[in-house]
Amino acid sequence: MNAIIAAQPRDFLHGRAAAQARPRVSIIVPTYREAENVAPTVAAIERALGDIAWEIIFVDDDSPDGTVAAVRSLGERDGRVRVIRRVGRRGLAGAVIEGMMASAADIVAVIDADLQHDEALLPKMLGAIETGNADLVIATRYAQSGDAQGGFSTLRRNASTLATRVSNLLLKTNVSDPMSGFFMIRRDAIDGIAPNLATGGFKLLLDILASAPESLKIVEMPYQFRPRQLGTSKLDALVIADFLGLLLSKLSGNTISPRFFLFALVGATGLVVHLATLRSVLTTTHIPFNAAQFIAALVAMTSNFFLNNALTFRDRRLTGSAVFKGLLTFYLVCSIGTLANVGVAELIYLRDASWWRAGIAGAVMAAVFNYAVSSMLTWRK
Structure with missing residues (x-):
């Protein structure tokens, strides 16, 4: 069965939404087996954004651990919290794209549910886009005061560094962290390239950088990459093969998938x-x-x-x-x-x-x- 089931609180759809301000930013959180991280993630984002009007959209690949139920429970009390349950499909990139397409704001951010990304950076990222200084803001682990030491093993850190160098060389990008899973972008910028993005794999930002026009204004902001506190990582050695497949596809001009x-x-x-x-x-x-x-x-x-x-x-x-x-x-x-x-x-x-x-x-x-x-x-x- 290939269906997207948008599980949203009924009062958000039919009543509460009308009473709330239109969000300035939509936070997209792809999940799989992250039930215990749902509440901490929402609380962290709420603290970080303060009075800024926001919504958070969890996009879940039909987790067996009750992730969807956990989000629905929060959504019943807070209409800014929504969930999209994907049935019959997998893939972090595809989940994020679907969340972006369902967002109500003109600006969308992507952040993981594992609490390794520093949500306190979100207001600064939003400010850079709203003032016109950027179309895309990348939270980087490798520029200036950024740091990946706490959240990466030595093997993952070395692999990420190598992947960054290879992708910048072959795709002619010039950013310090094209593998980042923490970024913010204008909704109209993503709408134009969404049909050309690969829905499989994990490296959506790299795909966006390779597919976007040269006129896209990019700003990088450093942050400290934190160790995972709850749950287990879903990344494994197969991510390397996903990366190579995406890289070769872009080099072929998307001729070959x-x-x-x-x-x-x-x-x-x-x-x-x-x-x-x-x-x-x-x-x-x-x-x-x-x-x-x-x-x-x-x-x-x-x-x-x-x-x-x-x-x-x-x-x-x-x-x-x-x-x-x-x-x-x-x-x-x-x-x-x-x-x-x-x-x-x-x-x-x-x-x-x-x-x-x-x-x-x-x-x-x-x-x-x-x-x-x-x-x-x-x-x-």
Whole structure:
């Protein structure tokens, strides 16, 4: 089921909203399993913004821990607190975009529910935009007095630094923290580029910087990145692959989607798995080559399926009994893709007599076919 369920207090929609001032800023908070952080986040933002008219929109990916119920409970007492429950979809970037599109203010901010971002910076960020000094304000961990020491492990800090350098170099951006998840932007600036933004993955700001016009006025403000107090981090090593997929997609001018790049990356690992399995079977058994090749292909397809389920299609991830059904359909799709690979390669080889051109063409054909068909059958929406 692919639906957005906007769970908003009824009196906010039909009565209380009329009595409240139109918010000057909408705070978008993407969540997944953050029930215990909901109340502290609202309280912190209320303290920080004081008399400034605001609303906060939690966008939740159908958390099983009662996150939506926690927001609704607060919303019944305070009409400025709203929640959008997303069913059948996952992805931080997509959640934030949907929250932005549902906002009532001309300025929108993005902040995490883990309390690692310094909400006290919000009034200063808002002032920079309202005075016309900025269209986009980035709260940075790496400029001037900014600091990521408290909230990052050494590995995450080094990975973030490397990602910043790579993205600035390849996408020709020039900000100290393009990976930041804490920023504020004019609503009309985001409206124009929203259709071009990738809804999967975690690095929405990087996507905005790569998609926005050069005339966008950007201001950076340093802050101290705090350790998480409650809950657990949802970021893992797969975020690196998400980042690479987005980066390559932007370098291609959005011609190729980040999801396809991830699918191709998984396919490349499948080739390694195939060759390693083939060598192992041939050196440890006495079965014929054709049988060894079949076993290697089956192992590689299985590896590809589970990696794609965890990475490429993580927002449509199969669970329970659906995993077995999905695996069978993936076997079928890849088997047909192999026939397409061989057919295209043979056709080109007969005309060109160049084995490497034929091989590449066949592999590309199989990758495109497998991606397109598995998207519709194995991981359909």
